[in-house]
Amino acid sequence: MALLDINNLYKKFGGLVATNNITFSVEKGERVGILGPNGAGKTTIFNQVSGFIKPDGGEIIFNGENIIGKSPEFIAKKGIVRTFQIVKPFKGMNVYDNLKVATLSPKMKEEIKNETERKKWIEYIIDICELKNVAYTMTDLLPQGYLKKLEVAKSLAIKPKVVLLDEPFAGLTHSEIEPISKVIIKANEVSGTSIVLIEHRLKEFMQLVERVIAIDYGEKIAEGTPEEIVKNKKVIESYLGKGGEEIVNS
Amino acid sequence: MFANFLINGAINSSIYALIALGFSLTFGVAGIVNLYHGAYYMVAAYLVYFFITSGIPSFISVVLSLLIVMVLGAFLMKYPILYLQKKGESIYILIFTLGSAYFTQYLFKLLFGASYYSIPSFYDKSTKILGEVIPGSRLFAFIVSVITIILVLLFINKTKFGKQILATSQDKYAAELVGVNTSMIFVVTMSLAALLSGIAGIVISPFLSISPNMWLTTLLKAFSIVILGGLGSIPGSIIAAFFMGYLESFVSLVWTSSMTEVVFLVIVFIFLIFRPTGIMGKKTI
Amino acid sequence: MYIFPVFKDYYLLNVFSIAVIYAVYAASWDFLSGFTGKENFGHAAFIAIGGYMIGFISSVYPIKPFLSIPLAAVVSAIFGILIGLPTLKLKGPYFALATLAVATIFEKLSISLSDLTGGEEGIYGIEFLTQGQISSFYFVLTFAVLAILIMYILGKSNFGLILKSLRSDEDAARALGIKINFYKISAFAVSSMFAGIAGSIVAHFYGYIGPDIVYPLSLNSIIMAVVGGIGGIVPAALGGFFLTFISEMLSEFGDWNQLLYTVVLILSTLFLPSGIFNYLGAKIRTIGSKAGEK
Numbered sequence: 001m002a003l004l005d006i007n008n009l010y011k012k013f014g015g016l017v018a019t020n021n022i023t024f025s026v027e028k029g030e031r032v033g034i035l036g037p038n039g040a041g042k043t044t045i046f047n048q049v050s051g052f053i054k055p056d057g058g059e060i061i062f063n064g065e066n067i068i069g070k071s072p073e074f075i076a077k078k079g080i081v082r083t084f085q086i087v088k089p090f091k092g093m094n095v096y097d098n099l100k101v102a103t104l105s106p107k108m109k110e111e112i113k114n115e116t117e118r119k120k121w122i123e124y125i126i127d128i129c130e131l132k133n134v135a136y137t138m139t140d141l142l143p144q145g146y147l148k149k150l151e152v153a154k155s156l157a158i159k160p161k162v163v164l165l166d167e168p169f170a171g172l173t174h175s176e177i178e179p180i181s182k183v184i185i186k187a188n189e190v191s192g193t194s195i196v197l198i199e200h201r202l203k204e205f206m207q208l209v210e211r212v213i214a215i216d217y218g219e220k221i222a223e224g225t226p227e228e229i230v231k232n233k234k235v236i237e238s239y240l241g242k243g244g245e246e247i248v249n250s
Numbered sequence: 251m252f253a254n255f256l257i258n259g260a261i262n263s264s265i266y267a268l269i270a271l272g273f274s275l276t277f278g279v280a281g282i283v284n285l286y287h288g289a290y291y292m293v294a295a296y297l298v299y300f301f302i303t304s305g306i307p308s309f310i311s312v313v314l315s316l317l318i319v320m321v322l323g324a325f326l327m328k329y330p331i332l333y334l335q336k337k338g339e340s341i342y343i344l345i346f347t348l349g350s351a352y353f354t355q356y357l358f359k360l361l362f363g364a365s366y367y368s369i370p371s372f373y374d375k376s377t378k379i380l381g382e383v384i385p386g387s388r389l390f391a392f393i394v395s396v397i398t399i400i401l402v403l404l405f406i407n408k409t410k411f412g413k414q415i416l417a418t419s420q421d422k423y424a425a426e427l428v429g430v431n432t433s434m435i436f437v438v439t440m441s442l443a444a445l446l447s448g449i450a451g452i453v454i455s456p457f458l459s460i461s462p463n464m465w466l467t468t469l470l471k472a473f474s475i476v477i478l479g480g481l482g483s484i485p486g487s488i489i490a491a492f493f494m495g496y497l498e499s500f501v502s503l504v505w506t507s508s509m510t511e512v513v514f515l516v517i518v519f520i521f522l523i524f525r526p527t528g529i530m531g532k533k534t535i
Numbered sequence: 536m537y538i539f540p541v542f543k544d545y546y547l548l549n550v551f552s553i554a555v556i557y558a559v560y561a562a563s564w565d566f567l568s569g570f571t572g573k574e575n576f577g578h579a580a581f582i583a584i585g586g587y588m589i590g591f592i593s594s595v596y597p598i599k600p601f602l603s604i605p606l607a608a609v610v611s612a613i614f615g616i617l618i619g620l621p622t623l624k625l626k627g628p629y630f631a632l633a634t635l636a637v638a639t640i641f642e643k644l645s646i647s648l649s650d651l652t653g654g655e656e657g658i659y660g661i662e663f664l665t666q667g668q669i670s671s672f673y674f675v676l677t678f679a680v681l682a683i684l685i686m687y688i689l690g691k692s693n694f695g696l697i698l699k700s701l702r703s704d705e706d707a708a709r710a711l712g713i714k715i716n717f718y719k720i721s722a723f724a725v726s727s728m729f730a731g732i733a734g735s736i737v738a739h740f741y742g743y744i745g746p747d748i749v750y751p752l753s754l755n756s757i758i759m760a761v762v763g764g765i766g767g768i769v770p771a772a773l774g775g776f777f778l779t780f781i782s783e784m785l786s787e788f789g790d791w792n793q794l795l796y797t798v799v800l801i802l803s804t805l806f807l808p809s810g811i812f813n814y815l816g817a818k819i820r821t822i823g824s825k826a827g828e829k
Contacts, residue, residue, distance in 0.1 A: 076712030088707035
């Protein structure tokens with residue numbers, strides 16, 4: 001059994017089926033990518049797994065427990081944390097305090113015994129996420145690149161078992177992407193955190209993930225290694241429309 | 251008795267609808283909860299009183315007063331409110347508009363004292379409807395309110411300018427992309443809202459008293475009606491205004507008129523908790 | 536009179552006492568609204584609970600402050616929770632209207648249920664806080680300092696940090712597992728409790744409770760806190776103290792005084808939205824750090 005099993009996840013908004021019986025699993029320590037054009041239902045999957053939207057059907061088995069329909073607070077305490085496409089820093093406080101808020105969540109309250117340990121842990125996160133030079137800067141003054149990093153750092157600060165990263169590279173330049181990508185790999189390799197990634201920057205995406213789940217119109221259309229996926233007929237069609245294969249081949 | 255309930259309910263409702271319409275427009279178009287909205291109503295009433303007692307013919311007094319509140323509305327939107335909106339903290343707009351309303355209240359209290367005033371009726375022939383004698387001033391208020399609402403709805407839906415207002419309310423950025431000057435639309439909308447509130451303030455003045463705290467109840471009613479109807483929904487506001495008008499008549503019929511507001515606010519509170527999007531509102535929260 | 540020999544007469548002492556109570560009103564508004572971003576437009580309802588409760592009891596039994604103040608604390612904290620629970624999910628204007636509605640319902644009821652509340656006249660004959668003016672003043676001062684200190688420490692603590700995180704984004708806090716409802720309710724309870732205690736102390740201080748000393752406070756608490764500066768308790772409390780002090784000193788100017796009050800509010804929202812004392816605090820800190828460098 002995998003760490004996270006998603007079986008037949010189903011969600012309907014009015015007449016629109018947003019996720020239609022999506023099934024996939026994430027192993028411990030794995031880096032999985034979810035690929036699909038805009039509006040395919042990727043973020044809706046994240047919203048359901050993290051508890052922000054109640055699914056209409058299916059199962060989400062995490063560590064042997066069905067967490068479907070539970071609150072975001074409950075799911076985060078279990079060890080699944082998500083980031084947001086549009087960064088959500090806590091304004092009016094500095095980077096250090098942003099991370100401190102994360103360490104005050106119920107999950108970390110159990111793991112951190114005292115303020116010295118808390119400080120050490122925050123400094124460790126600041127260190128691995130390369131936020132040292134802005135640690136005491138107010139988030140209102142930070143450029144987008146740092147805010148994106150902070151978004152990832154906050155999620156790692158609660159020692160999650162699974163991180164759902166929603167477009168962590170969107171809007172960044174190539175040189176800004178690299179450090180974030182490094183942080184993700186570090187968290188994954190050092191602490192064994194499983195990563196689930198949504199990203200439109202295909203080059204970086206394919207380099208980062210080991211397995212890809214491709215979806216379109218709320219349905220899973222393919223699954224495989226990055227190499228397999230880029231050659232998959234259905235995936236090419238979903239991105240480029242019918243006849244897309246010829247365009248790629250030509 | 252029943253006819254009285256029916257007629258008075260209709261008159262109250264039409265005035266509420268007129269006031270709420272402007273409040274709803276300001277929110278729908280500019281996304282602004284304007285707590286100064288009730289003050290336009292008061293300012294117009296005081297101005298008409300002032301002009302008429304200064305010996306200016308009532309028609310000219312009315313036109314002058316309405317022009318002044320329109321300019322006031324345009325000014326408030328163009329300078330302080332848009333400035334605060336650019337800074338991005340909507341709380342300061344709430345505080346600014348509420349503070350300004352209190353400022354106006356204290357100013358008028360200084361200028362006119364705490365006494366109650368009223369103005370002569372614009373039309374004083376009473377009419378018999380369903381066996382009930384309706385004073386001319388109330389009938390006049392009803393007719394003016396209904397005509398104004400119809401004209402505003404026509405203006406919004408039929409004219410080019412109105413369509414720009416609608417477009418801005420649906421999607422500000424898309425409207426800007428197709429060349430609508432949204433800041434100007436905001437200013438015009440606020441001016442229009444001030445006009446509507448001002449008209450309401452003037453038509454009620456012959457039969458309700460003019461006083462420096464008349465704005466607050468009016469504001470609360472407009473705010474409540476617009477929330478009940480669904481923030482930003484014009485049909486919703488009109489339906490909610492009629493609901494409120496009749497509810498008030500009903501409460502004063504079967505209980506006491508001093509409890510009308512309490513009953514209404516309790517209903518609003520319950521609505522906020524169980525259906526914050528209102529009767530017709532889109533899901534916004 | 537050892538510490539404050541400047542008080543030659545009781546008039547100043549009185550003004551001073553009222554000003555420190557108002558500082559608690561402003562600080563307790565800040566604790567809920569300045570920290571979590573839920574702007575309470577009906578703070579007077581929280582104050583009324585404490586004050587009127589003492590009034591009701593006093594009309595049948597002359598309750599003494601040492602009993603009534605703890606009672607007011609408990610009742611108003613519970614009231615805060617009861618208002619907080621249903622309004623938790625409301626945002627921005629919805630929350631503003633809900634709280635405004637609660638305070639207006641209270642106001643209308645206190646005026647129309649005159650058998651119980653004395654209507655416009657209010658309720659007289661409440662036991663005085665202490666026997667003398669000076670001891671009453673020390674009582675009020677001690678309470679205010681304690682209340683503001685407790686709220687300040689709570690605000691600076693990890694608890695306060697979480698409240699501040701809710702201000703910018705509740706979803707971001709939930710995603711990390713923070714039980715936002717617990718924190719919001721707690722903020723309501725604390726804010727309401729201190730407002731209610733202050734209300735009950737005012738009732739004992741004047742020996743009277745009535746609509747005129749309660750209901751204008753919905754707006755005035757906002758003015759005092761915003762003009763002083765929100766999100767740090769002390770700036771809001773200083774705003775409450777100085778605005779009240781100045782306005783009491785100018786009270787002979789009557790309506791001009793109120794007009795001035797609103798002008799100060801309008802100007803400060805436009806030109807100094809961070810608040811006078813937050814601004815001054817930041818100035819002092821930069822001067823301090825420059826001096827330190829030398």
